[in-house]
Amino acid sequence: MASNMAVAAAIFFFFSFFAGYSHADSWNKMGINYGQLGNNLPSPFESIQLLQSLKAGSVKLYDANPEILKLLAGTNMHVSIMVQNHEINRIASDQAAANNWVQDNVLQHYPDTMIRFILVGNEVLSYSSDQDKIIWSNLVPAMRKIKNSLKSHNIQNIKIGTPLAMDVLQITSPPSNGTFRSDISTVMLPLLKFLNGTKSYFFIDAYPFFPYSNNTANVSLNYALFESSQNYTDPNTTFIYTNLLDQMLDSIVFAMTKLGFSNIKLAIAETGWPNAGDLDQPGANIYNAATYNRNLIKKMTARPALGTPARPGVIIPTFIFSLYNENQKPGPGTERNWGMLRPDGSPIYEIDLSGKRAESDFTSLPKPTNNKPYNGKLWCVAATGVNATMLEGAITNACNLGNGTCDALTPGKNCYNPVTVTWHASYAFSSYWAKFRSRGGSCYFNGLAQQTTTNPSHGLCVVPSVSL
Numbered sequence: 001m002a003s004n005m006a007v008a009a010a011i012f013f014f015f016s017f018f019a020g021y022s023h024a025d026s027w028n029k030m031g032i033n034y035g036q037l038g039n040n041l042p043s044p045f046e047s048i049q050l051l052q053s054l055k056a057g058s059v060k061l062y063d064a065n066p067e068i069l070k071l072l073a074g075t076n077m078h079v080s081i082m083v084q085n086h087e088i089n090r091i092a093s094d095q096a097a098a099n100n101w102v103q104d105n106v107l108q109h110y111p112d113t114m115i116r117f118i119l120v121g122n123e124v125l126s127y128s129s130d131q132d133k134i135i136w137s138n139l140v141p142a143m144r145k146i147k148n149s150l151k152s153h154n155i156q157n158i159k160i161g162t163p164l165a166m167d168v169l170q171i172t173s174p175p176s177n178g179t180f181r182s183d184i185s186t187v188m189l190p191l192l193k194f195l196n197g198t199k200s201y202f203f204i205d206a207y208p209f210f211p212y213s214n215n216t217a218n219v220s221l222n223y224a225l226f227e228s229s230q231n232y233t234d235p236n237t238t239f240i241y242t243n244l245l246d247q248m249l250d251s252i253v254f255a256m257t258k259l260g261f262s263n264i265k266l267a268i269a270e271t272g273w274p275n276a277g278d279l280d281q282p283g284a285n286i287y288n289a290a291t292y293n294r295n296l297i298k299k300m301t302a303r304p305a306l307g308t309p310a311r312p313g314v315i316i317p318t319f320i321f322s323l324y325n326e327n328q329k330p331g332p333g334t335e336r337n338w339g340m341l342r343p344d345g346s347p348i349y350e351i352d353l354s355g356k357r358a359e360s361d362f363t364s365l366p367k368p369t370n371n372k373p374y375n376g377k378l379w380c381v382a383a384t385g386v387n388a389t390m391l392e393g394a395i396t397n398a399c400n401l402g403n404g405t406c407d408a409l410t411p412g413k414n415c416y417n418p419v420t421v422t423w424h425a426s427y428a429f430s431s432y433w434a435k436f437r438s439r440g441g442s443c444y445f446n447g448l449a450q451q452t453t454t455n456p457s458h459g460l461c462v463v464p465s466v467s468l
Contacts, residue, residue, distance in 0.1 A: 029057020084295030092138035163269035301355030
């Protein structure tokens with residue numbers, strides 16, 4: 001039996017290689033997400049050089065930037081490009097629009113640039129307004145039309161997918177109970193049918209950091225970082241899990257299986273760990289980011305492939321998020337601190353994407369100082385040295401949201417004085433954050449705000465705070 005299996009594996013590898021699908025050779029090389037939401041980032045030319053210096057096997061873009069695609073020609077890096085969310089409806093309704101998109105963004109560069117994935121949209125099913133739901137219904141039709149266009153040019157080695165977040169699942173634990181949300185069933189079934197029929201991948205954005213930081217009392221940091229000595233056993237399958245990422249991935253596997261699709265391959269469109277964050281985001285530090293990504297690389301580049309308990313031995317194409325810290329990303333402080341590199345191109349911590357460098361060869365990391373949740377009050381104030389004119393606009397935005405956010409700043413009220421832009425901004429930011437944090441509001445304001453443990457209240461003015 002063993003020799004027959006070995007012969008079969010050799011035959012499969014032979015045909016896979018000469019069909020251009022040498023997954024064992026290509027796809028357990030690590031990929032990187034190359035985002036550009038920063039006003040201080042290196043040029044595309046410098047960025048491609050940095051990707052090569054990191055030994056990246058593949059790169060994922062959030063658009064189809066022609067300059068970057070041209071620079072990637074001849075690099076031997078596999079490339080993933082993206083149809084942006086706002087383009088989906090137009091492409092879904094018109095094959096000519098899909099043909100034009102492929103002409104402009106694929107044919108102008110392929111095959112010199114090794115485009116291997118076209119991802120249609122980004123976390124489309126995470127948004128649920130009426131307008132977003134129109135995109136939901138057009139997601140798979142747009143994917144089909146892009147596929148039709150590629151087929152008309154006899155391009156067979158570019159796969160079509162769409163990256164989804166873990167919030168597509170209604171149940172995640174134990175993994176064997178993994179179930180997709182009921183409200184997306186009309187999208188998920190045709191999507192899985194498309195992926196299955198085209199032998200493409202189910203792309204998932206999987207971040208163990210979020211389950212950990214949102215529930216530090218019950219989620220082990222070491223388990224999230226691939227460092228735990230304790231395992232978790234799924235009570236239904238008796239599969240043994242040694243890390244949180246495998247649990248997350250297998251919950252997707254079981255959710256697909258429940259809908260009748262047990263063989264669709266998985267790919268990780270995004271994963272990683274933030275190297276810094278706000279005071280209310282425990283575990284976001286350089287030590288943990290380096291530990292997570294180094295262990296991830298070790299796992300995903302292992303030969304033979306490790307896979308997951310539900311799918312042992314299977315290669316999972318993986319893109320780490322991200323190349324740079326991006327200072328223009330909105331939201332909590334972690335959003336701007338997922339990079340392996342600083343904007344000047346210097347490493348935040350040492351990393352080897354080939355997986356060949358021994359852990360002992362890396363220099364020591366700074367000890368983590370925020371692994372335990374902060375327990376106390378926080379305020380959101382104007383950041384040091386920001387532009388006063390920009391603060392005025394931010395005050396208007398915060399105060400216009402209602403709920404009495406800025407009532408205390410009106411003349412004669414307790415917090416009116418001192419009458420300075422910085423003070424009024426600090427009160428407005430803190431008041432906004434206290435009222436809207438539970439609904440997703442953040443202490444950011446386009447980089448004009450920062451968290452503080454120092455109470456800015458004075459006299460009879462009590463500035464609202466967030467309690468952790």
